[in-house]
Amino acid sequence: MTDSTPLLKLSDINTFYGQIHIxxxxxxxxxxxxxxxxxxxNASGKSTTLKTILGIVSPRSGTIEFDGADVTxxxxxxxxxxxxxxxxxxxxxxxPMTVLENLxxxxxxxxxxxxxxxxxxxxxxxxxxxxKSQLAGTLSGGEQQMVAMGRALMSRPxxxxxxxxxMGLAPILVEQSFEIIQQVHQAGVSVLVVxxxxxxxxxxxxxxxxxxxxxxxLADTAEVLTEHEGLKKAYLGR
Amino acid sequence: MExxxxxxxxxxxxxxxxxxxxxxxxxxxxxxxxxNFAHGxxxxxxxxxxxxxxxxxxxxxxxxxxxxxxxxxxxxxxxxVSSTIGVALERFAYRPLRNSTxxxxxxxxxxxxxxxxxxxxxxxxxxxxxxxxPNLIAIQxxxxxxxxxxxxxxxxxxxxxxxxxxxxxxxxxxxxxxKAVRAVxxxxxxxxxxxxxxxxxxVITFLIGSALAGVGGVMVGLVFGRVFHLMGFVxxxxxxxxAVVGGIGSIPGAMFGGLLIGFAEAYTTGYISSTFxxxxxxxxxxxxxxxxPRGLFGxxxxxxx
Numbered sequence: 001m002t003d004s005t006p007l008l009k010l011s012d013i014n015t016f017y018g019q020i021h022i023x024x025x026x027x028x029x030x031x032x033x034x035x036x037x038x039x040x041x042n043a044s045g046k047s048t049t050l051k052t053i054l055g056i057v058s059p060r061s062g063t064i065e066f067d068g069a070d071v072t073x074x075x076x077x078x079x080x081x082x083x084x085x086x087x088x089x090x091x092x093x094x095x096p097m098t099v100l101e102n103l104x105x106x107x108x109x110x111x112x113x114x115x116x117x118x119x120x121x122x123x124x125x126x127x128x129x130x131x132k133s134q135l136a137g138t139l140s141g142g143e144q145q146m147v148a149m150g151r152a153l154m155s156r157p158x159x160x161x162x163x164x165x166x167m168g169l170a171p172i173l174v175e176q177s178f179e180i181i182q183q184v185h186q187a188g189v190s191v192l193v194v195x196x197x198x199x200x201x202x203x204x205x206x207x208x209x210x211x212x213x214x215x216x217x218l219a220d221t222a223e224v225l226t227e228h229e230g231l232k233k234a235y236l237g238r
Numbered sequence: 239m240e241x242x243x244x245x246x247x248x249x250x251x252x253x254x255x256x257x258x259x260x261x262x263x264x265x266x267x268x269x270x271x272x273x274n275f276a277h278g279x280x281x282x283x284x285x286x287x288x289x290x291x292x293x294x295x296x297x298x299x300x301x302x303x304x305x306x307x308x309x310x311x312x313x314x315x316x317x318x319v320s321s322t323i324g325v326a327l328e329r330f331a332y333r334p335l336r337n338s339t340x341x342x343x344x345x346x347x348x349x350x351x352x353x354x355x356x357x358x359x360x361x362x363x364x365x366x367x368x369x370x371x372p373n374l375i376a377i378q379x380x381x382x383x384x385x386x387x388x389x390x391x392x393x394x395x396x397x398x399x400x401x402x403x404x405x406x407x408x409x410x411x412x413x414x415x416x417k418a419v420r421a422v423x424x425x426x427x428x429x430x431x432x433x434x435x436x437x438x439x440x441v442i443t444f445l446i447g448s449a450l451a452g453v454g455g456v457m458v459g460l461v462f463g464r465v466f467h468l469m470g471f472v473x474x475x476x477x478x479x480x481a482v483v484g485g486i487g488s489i490p491g492a493m494f495g496g497l498l499i500g501f502a503e504a505y506t507t508g509y510i511s512s513t514f515x516x517x518x519x520x521x522x523x524x525x526x527x528x529x530x531p532r533g534l535f536g537x538x539x540x541x542x543x
Contacts, residue, residue: 056430080433092428094421096537105421108414109433155433 005068007032007159007190008053013062015052022048023059024214030159030192030207035185037193037201037222039231040211046194047089049211050163053192054086055079067158081109083158089167091148095137099128102136102147106154114154121150124180142173149180159190166197178204202226240385245508246501247383251392251461253500254399258454259477260484260492261406262324262447268423268487269443271340272332275347277451278474279354280323284316284452285465286358289367291315298373305374309394309460316452323354324448325441333437351470358467366466369459395457402450403493410489419443423487472516476503479523485536494535498522 006029015023023045030036040046051057053064055076064072071079085106094102103121107114122129125146131139136147145165152160162181166174174197182204185191195201202208208225210218218231225231259281266274291312296302303311331350335343371391379390410416421429422439430436458473459465476499484495499519506518526533 054431056427075435076430077433077435080431086431088428088431092425092431094424094428096424097417097420101417101420104414104417105429105432105434108418151432 005032006030006065007034007067008192009063009065010049010053011063011065013049013052013059013064015048015057015059017048017057022214023052026052026062026211026214026216028209028216028219030190032158032190033188034206035181035191035193035204037195037198037205037208038211039195039198039201039208039225041196043213044211045214046196046211047163048214050086050161050192050194053079053161054084077109080155083155084161085152085155085157085159086161086163087145087148087152087165089163091144093136093139093144093147093151095135097136098133099136099139099147100132102151103128103132103154106151108155110155117154117156121153124153124183125150141169142176145169145173145177149177149184153184153189157189159192160184162191162193162195164194164196166195166200174200198225198231241508243384243386245504247386247388247392248508249501249504250497251395251500252503253497254396255454255457255461255496256473256477256480256499257403257493257496258399258450258457259473260480260496261403261489262451263478263481264484264486264488264492265419265443265447267481269419269426269440270332270336270343272343273347273478274327274332274447275344275474276327276331276350276354277447278470278472278477279351279358280320280327280448280470281451281455281458281473281477282358282465282467282470283323283354284320284455285459285469286362286367286455287315287319287452288312288456288459289369289465292369298370301374308374312456313453316456317449318452320452320455321445321449324444324451327448328441328444333440351474355467355470362467364467366464368463369465371460371463391460395461398453398457402453406446406450407489415439415442476519479519482533483523483526485533488533488535488537491533491535495533 009029011027013023013026014021026049038046038049048057052059055074063070066079066082066084071082094105103118107117127143128146128150131143136144139147165177165181169177178200181191181193193201193205202222202225205222208220208222209216210231218225218228259277262277263274266272292298292308295308301308327350331346332343335346375390377389380387381393410419418429418434418439419442421432421434422436426436477496480495480499481492483498484491502518502522503515506515
């Protein structure tokens with residue numbers, strides 16, 4: 001399933017907000033078919049890393065390669081078109097629009113018929129088929145999470161970015177979300193999960209990176225990270 | 239009854255134009271949270287574009303082309319001129335300030351408004367011009383409704399506005415780009431994360447809002463005759479009031495608000511006095527803001543969790 005050229009490769013990324021140096025020399029890669037997690041506490045730079053990957057903020061230096069091409073200077077729209085998709089933190093659904101319209105927005109850049117993908121999303125989340133005409137803002141947190149994931153899958157992504165999927169969800173829903181992430185991964189989509197919930201993320205990931213104050217302080221396989229003493233102390237609470 | 243009907247038709251005509259203008263305010267506000275104060279001037283330039291076509295093609299007393307073609311060309315010219323100005327405003331007056339403080343584009347909007355007024359003064363002088371539409375389409379033509387006869391021009395204004403508003407509603411609810419406009423209005427960053435080209439959506443919004451204002455300008459010229467370089471100011475203010483009354487950012491709100499302001503103005507003029515026309519309109523604004531600050535159709539600001 002994995003091959004040698006990385007699907008996503010960040011090299012020496014430095015990102016600033018004004019004068020503040022947020023990301024410092026971030027290098028990481030995700031190979032095709034991998035499930036990678038990026039761990040870190042509050043304000044460690046996790047969200048900024050995602051925004052840099054998506055092109056919502058531009059790095060001051062460093063390069064981003066996606067699917068064999070340099071996308072450092074490309075627009076967000078271009079990158080999404082090349083096969084990135086995101087489930088944003090707090091889901092960020094279009095609340096005054098219906099579930100179906102939200103899903104359609106996920107397929108915004110696609111000119112081909114996406115009714116098949118819609119069927120697949122409804123298969124994955126049967127509840128959404130019943131709720132398709134309901135306004136997204138009226139759904140429960142768990143249901144919204146389904147819409148957000150379905151919306152991301154509508155673009156048939158090569159790389160699915162998940163920003164804090166466990167945020168604001170009841171434990172049972174967190175487990176459900178991670179099961180779905182695994183399902184999506186098994187269907188051949190590469191996944192980057194950005195999480196504070198290190199236990200949960202490492203339990204499904206192949207590789208992990210640990211961010212602290214804008215630097216990558218650890219990078220290893222999930223097994224090694226799970227047993228790492230420092231990480232246990234800092235994040236795993238054991 | 240006859241008088242009441244007459245005032246109702248007046249209100250409907252005026253309200254249709256306010257609604258077209260209010261849509262531009264509301265759509266732009268929805269997407270940028272910006273009050274485009276130059277919108278009234280976009281409408282004024284539309285009115286002058288229509289006047290230009292009318293004059294070049296022989297004027298209303300000796301038109302060189304069939305009357306339906308004349309009117310069509312006037313609308314086309316207005317749409318082209320107004321949407322060009324609207325898009326230029328976005329590009330040069332607002333986009334450079336998009337990531338600055340919220341007050342900056344607002345000041346830029348006021349400046350753009352003065353700039354366009356002054357430009358019109360230089361281009362067209364301070365004289366007001368007349369479309370003299372009764373020469374084009376006789377006032378006697380029209381559709382009898384009960385005891386009154388509604389002038390064909392008014393019928394055209396009301397029907398055209400209704401058709402445009404229905405088309406806009408369909409566009410915004412049914413098409414991919416229309417839905418993208420709604421998505422960007424609600425959450426610009428999340429929309430960008432879907433691959434929506436936010437800049438493009440903003441340009442399209444200005445294009446459509448300005449085109450509608452241009453159409454409104456020609457309509458006012460046809461119905462009320464006079465076009466002049468300051469006509470955008472009061473009309474803009476009224477349309478802005480309509481947008482706020484309806485709930486700024488809401489498309490059905492702008493339509494309803496426009497009609498409401500139109501009726502309020504017509505009935506005040508008819509039953510009280512035209513002196514009180516503006517007083518009543520703006521009092522309506524104050525009352526709505528007191529009772530329902532988000533406007534009649536405005537949605538409650540959702541607290542994002």
